[in-house]
Every structure is written in structure tokens, then in C-alpha cells.
Amino acid sequence: MLERLAGLPFGGLVAALFAIVVCRAQATYWLARGARRGAASTRWGRWVDGPGVARASRVLARWGPPAVTLSFLTVGLQTVMNAAAGASRMRWPVYLVAMLPGCAAWALIYATVGFAVLWAVVGSVAGSPVGVVVLVLLGGVAAVAVAVLAVRRRRAREG
Template sequence: MPSFLEGLPFWWLVLALFVVVLCRAQATYWLARLAVTGAARSRWGRWLDSAAVRRGSALLDRWGLPVVTVSFLTVGLQTIMNAAAGIARVPWWRYTIAMVPGCVAWAFVYATVGIALFWAVLAAFAGSPWGVVVLVVLAAAASVAVWTVRRRRRLAADTSRV
């Protein structure tokens, strides 16, 4: 755990993490909501029309706002769902009502097992030179996999448009 968080009592840690995730989620929502208007003419237009945002919007359309709450318990879906709510121009108060329980859950998960698990894994791997090599190789493999999948999807989309 980062040293500035180590000395905090549990409830202060939960509160600090709650404030962090609340600010991040609200910023994502508002950036997406504000960006929609002029985004089609900018470089952000492609991201707003990306497969990930379309999937997030489809989930939001199908399941409604509870998917925003549940997204805080996933890795990778949280930002997309917050942005999808902003893109869909979900009223702020409805979005916030769905977001707050997710923020609370996220704060408790990270205050209890999330941060501790992350730092324990990092320490275990980084404790030896081979651990560092494994971390670097895993990060590189993940980057190559993401790049390859995105490239294939982009090529498939370009081919289907022709």
C-alpha cells in the first residue's frame, strides 16, 4: 500500500478512496457529456464511436442504470459505463444515484483486499530480478494482445464498410 495511505484508520481510508472514485466517475461522466456536442468534428469522435463505447451504450440500453453501479466491481468496464451514461445524456441526478452505491462498493473492496492484493502481488514479483522480468513480459504481452485485437477489429470494420 502507498505510504501515505498506510497510516490511515480504516474508515478514513474508505472515505479517501470513495472521494477519489467519486471524482473520477463524475469527471468521466461530465467529460463525455460535454464532449458529445462537438466531438464528431474532433479526434475524440472516433473514440465516441468505438466498439467499447458502443458495447457500453448497449449494456446501458439493455439493463439501465444498475449496470453503472455494478461496473464499479469490474476492471475495465467502469470508465466505459460512466462515459456511456454521459454520452447518453442520462440526467445527472439519476446517474449519481446509480453511481454512489458503486463508489461505496469500490472503496470498500479497495480498502480491504484490492490495494493490499495489488501491492502483495507486485512485491512478490518485484522481490527478485526474475519477478521484474515476468512483470515486464506480462505487460508487454498484454499490450501486444490489446493492440492486435484492436487492429483486427478496425480492419474488419473497414472491410465491412467497403
């Protein structure tokens, strides 16, 4: 898929990324909205009731729709902010007006800086077995760190 995206002209790349992020944001909004309506016992429903979405809900309550727009400029906040908007039952037209400029900004950022960084990394390790090993090791360390943090959070909530 990355090769297909990389082969697009700049305008096509921005349009494709915009479509992808709109679909993802809408899916998150509607799944969280549905989780509030009756799927609370599901894994998704428990995530919507979790601390991340609770923090995003407080930000959303304080700043309103612009918080949704600005969340697209961050890493890690946009999903919980879209979920918070759905879980709080933000009116869809208001959410849509807040979401669309954020999606446009996200698409432009990833079409320029995001892909440039990705291709720089791929290019730097393409001919280097050591580079590939380093990337695999870094990925493994990141996965272990995420797992350890998840276990610590779960223990903190339970105990």
C-alpha cells in the first residue's frame, strides 16, 4: 500500500490520506457513540470508559470543538479525542465541522514531513543489514515498553 501511495502525485497523496483519516475518525466517533449506547460491556466500551478517553473528555469539555481540530496535530491524542466526542454524544454536524480541518491538516503533514521521514528511514536501512537489525531491535524494545506500561496501569487500577 505504501508503494501505491508513494506513486501518487502530491495532490492525489493528500486526497488519499485525507480520505483515510476521515474514515478512521468517523469510525472512532461512531464506535464510541455506540459503546455509550449499549456496548459498555465490550472491550471497546471498556476502552471508552478508560482513563485516556476520560482525560480527552475533560479537554473536550473545556475547549469544545477546537480540541477535536487540534488533536489531529498531535500523536496519540486524536483517537481518544474522536472517541471522547462520540462518547459525549457531540452533535454530528458540530463534530464534522471540527473534524474536517483537522483531517486536512493531518493529510498535509503526513504527505510532506511524514512520508519524507518514512522514506528516509527505509532508504537508510535498505542496503544495510545492520540497519534492519537495529530497527527490529528498536521495535522489540518499544513493544516490550508498551506491554510493561500496560501491565503497570492494569495493576495500579486493580490494586
